Amino acid sequence: MTPFPTRRALITSLLASSFALSGAFVAAPTAGAATTAAPAASCTVTPSPDGTSVTISGEGFTAPRKLNDGESTQDLSVDASGHFLLKRFQKNANYTVLAVKEDQPYVFVNCKVVASDTGTGTANPNNPTPPGNNRGDRNKGRTDGRQxxxxxxxxxxxxxxxxxxxxxxSNAYWQAWQQAADRAFDNACDR
Structure with missing residues (x-):
């Protein structure tokens, strides 16, 4: 009688293994699809070095969008590349980017407060002296973006x-980079 329970245990373990492996093959395409998904939308709030205002920037959005500060809502000017940039004097607010249409991705995105760019080099330990939001930085962004x-x-x-x-x-560099890159790409591809 011992061969029968052993055979049943063997068949049961083979069936369990085949179900486990078939589940792994079914799950694999889903994991691959997640890596090719569109980049997530993001929003950052950067206080000015003197503490009198904040700069709110975002990327990865589709227009139209609204900005909510907990008390009021205003329209955002989102460009064709999905970016926006504005300055507000209401510093101590929790900003959220809201979708206007029901079918838009990222219905609401909470803005993350980041450290002020004072030019002291404390923003990124890997780059000890990040450039400030000045004309030279913006021009460098345009040149690099065009290339x-x-x-x-x-x-x-x-x-x-x-x-x-x-x-x-800086934000000025990245904004100039994106605009110049999009313009050069569109011109080269006759768009």
Whole structure:
């Protein structure tokens, strides 16, 4: 009688293994699909060095959008690349970006407060002296963005340029970079 329970245990373990493996194969495409999803929308609030105002910037949004500060709501000017930038004097507020249409992704995104860019180098320990929000930084962003847009178009007109934000730059640099990259890419691809 011992062979029968052993055979049943063997068949049961084989069936359990096949179910476990089939579940792994079904789950694998879902995990791959998550890695190719569109980048998430984000919003940051950066206090000015003197503490009198905040700069609110966002990326990855589709227009139209509204900004809520807990007491009031105002329309946001979102550009074609999904970015917005504005200055507010209400410093101690929790800002949220809201969708206007029901079918928009990222219905609401809470803005994250980041450290003020004082030019002291404390914003990123890997880059000891990040540049400030000045004309030179904006011009550098335009130059770098233009080169990135042309390079992206040379590879393929199907993939727009994406900024590598692992380097520490000011908001002015990144905004100028994105605008110049989009413009150069569109011109090179005859859009």
């Amino acid at each position: 990135a847009g042309i390079a992206a178009a040379a590879k393929s007109c199907a993939n727009a340029p994406v900024a590598d934000k692992s380097q520490s730059h």
